[in-house]
Amino acid sequence: MAELANIKKDDDSMPIFPINRGYIKRKKFYNGIAVFFAVMAFIIGAFPVFHIIYKAVALGHKYLNWRFISTLPTGFPIGAQGGILNAIIGDVYLIVIASIFAIPLGIGSGLYLSLFGKKRTNTFLRLLNELMIGIPSVVWGIVGFYVFSTNAGLGFHFGFSALAGGLTLGFIMTPIIALLTEQAVNQIPAGYIEGALAMGATKWQATKSVIMKAALGGIFTGILLGIMNIIGQTAPLLFTNYYNTGLPTGITGPGGAVGDLAMLIFIYIHEPSRILHIKAEAASVVLLFFIFAVDLGLRLINYLTRKFL
Amino acid sequence: MAEQNEIKVEVKNLNFYYGNYHLLKNINLYFKRNSVCTLLGPSGCGKSTFLRTLNRMNDYTEGAKLTGEVLIDGKNIYDKSVDVVELRRNIGMVFQSPNPFPKSIFDNIAFGLKIHGIKNREFIVERVEKCLKYAGLYDEVKDKLHKSAFSLSGGQQQRLCIARAIATNPSILLMDEPTAYLDPASASIILDLITTFKKYYTIIIVSHNIQQAGRISDYSGFFLDGELIEFDEAGNFFTRPKDKRTENFITSRY
Incomplete structure (x- = not known):
């Protein structure tokens, strides 16, 4: 890689490591997947609750007084x-x-x-x-x-x-x-x-x-x-x-x-x-x-x- | 050896074990009445553990075992007849990080009086004021005594802890690196306090900071790997240490 060429072998300075652009793309992708699953998990978990409330209200609403x-x-x-x-x-x-x-x-x-x-x-x-x-x-x-x-x-x-x-x-x-x-x-x-x-x-x-x-x-x-x-x-x-x-x-x-x-x-x-x-x-x-x-x-x-x- | 009535605390053949670890090895030393003594040493050398044996704070540590004697005013505090509550009333302790209780500034100090059965409101108010004045905090907090102690800065919190520690009328103050987490200005205030407190209390301080220790001590001790390497008057200790290891430490080679 181009960046690697900058590193001199017998130099005392802190070597610069090459930036892996592919990895940055990948880690952003994985982050997106994690967020997606977290949101899905919440929706799947919350759905029954809202469904129960909806059903119960729909059926029993005329007694809710x-x-x-x-x-x-x-x-x-x-x-x-x-x-x-x-x-x-x-x-x-x-x-x-x-x-x-x-x-x-x-x-x-x-x-x-x-x-x-x-x-x-x-x-x-x-x-x-x-x-x-x-x-x-x-x-x-x-x-x-x-x-x-x-x-x-x-x-x-x-x-x-x-x-x-x-x-x-x-x-x-x-x-x-x-x-x-x-x-x-x-x-x-x-x-x-x-x-x-x-x-x-x-x-x-x-x-x-x-x-x-x-x-x-x-x-x-x-x-x-x-x-x-x-x-x-x-x-x-x-x-x-x-x-x-x-x-x-x-x-x-x-x-x-x-x-x-x-x-x-x-x-x-x-x-x-x-x-x-x-x-x-x-x-x-x-x-x-x-x-x-x-x-x-x-x-x-x-x-x-x-x-x- | 100093004269008998000058000695406040005397430690004889003290050994402390935690499980299989031999943390303190045959410690012998004494602290003179109304003096400031600093105990120095690198991290993990047992100096904090040693400090905690002086007011039996290690009592609740499971797996801890202690042999030897700690005499305060000539009486062994590990004797069965000694009441730990009364012992700790007589020994104030200040910890490394300021640890005020989640209470108001006033109640933090009043707590020490209440737990010893003092109910007289006037006495408590007067005492709280006095303790805050002793700790040099009164002018800064007199308008907000009933605010939470957490509203104070780190240095003020530590002085509140000192005020709290002297509320119960102790004769000994133990301090476990009291300035470790403070900025230099706050630390300096506390060091000045310690010097003036000498009149009233026998003060034993654990410290990392050689420079601070040199500034306030009358006596100094050096701990290494659970052993007391050297104990001497501060003048000799800091200028003419007898042991090579002490010299290495105070010239910062550890």
Whole structure:
């Protein structure tokens, strides 16, 4: 090549290397291919979501009104008239119960894994935690059934109720929060922790006032993912709460069961009734909005706590 | 050997192991009360590890093992009866990179008081002010005490860390390359601070920077591969080193 001729053999200066024009063309081509695949992957991934929303809105749009989400189901078969208030209220019950159980437990486990435990036991516990995330929800349903609903387990016998269902959903939420908490704490600069310890803080003092605050964003993501995950669950509720067409009178025993959007969709789709099928489609749109609202709400809380704490 | 009551910290036959590595090999030295001592040495020679054995920061390192004694005011800090929390209250530490907490300037210093159970608001306010004045930072930050500590420059952050370290009323200050990441002007301010702090504290500094060390030290030590090669008064250390390796180092041949 022409450029190569410029290089003198016994010269001390930095040799100039020849510019490979073919390679520059090739690398631009590969870059184009990579971008193309990334865009395609996004479209293929996003398409089903938009399709589901479109289908559900197209079918269920005539029920998407205030009456639908503010009245209880009535008529025959039940739900043919009225709305889905029972399921929305029930979801609030389940989320609150699951969160009360899972958030402290998950954050505690995550902190233990990242700060307090021994290295070797932690490797085992981390594996266990990942395994728990992978356990199918129907298995959690059976576990919840034995532990909380029947007389056979630890003596709770809450029956088919919001408490039994919520705690079972809490089982699903806990390892997710634990994982995200651990990762969030591990990303905190070591200087925060060392700085606090060097001043004579105990590990708990350092955790409480320095680490938790720095890790808050990650912990919130964990809570968010946990709640997103349980909102759509039906299998754990089949054995622990099932479904209530009215409002609960308590959270345990008879009358303690609650409605749930995912269960409502599951049940309505199984009924031989055209109206219920359409209402199930409308309910799925409501469920999507419900998830969206919870997401926004938690993000807002996250933003506000970061700003004002 | 100096007179007994002049000695603040005495290290006897200190060995430190991490797994199979013998990181500190039979270290013997003492630090005099109200003096500035710099520990020099190339990277990885164990000088930071040594500094961290003085306030037991290595306690949480898994696989670490230590033999020997570190006596502070005549008492072995590795004795079972010693309370680590109380020990660390008595020893302030400043780290290499400024590490203020993600809190306000005020809370960064107040934290040190709160963790030791001080709740009196007036006392805390007064103390925070005093610490900032000691660290020469008060005039620069007095109007924004409740702003985030991250709004300060690197040099100011490091002085905040110094203010934080003296909040708990320590008698010893450990500094791990406190000027390593600072610009020369900020570094110079901190070096001046160290010289004035001698009245109140026994100061032990780990440093890379021979010139800075020469400017502030009363005593100097040279570490190499986990061994203390030489320890002497700064005058002798920098002008007439006894060991060839020390001479090579201070004339920058490492």
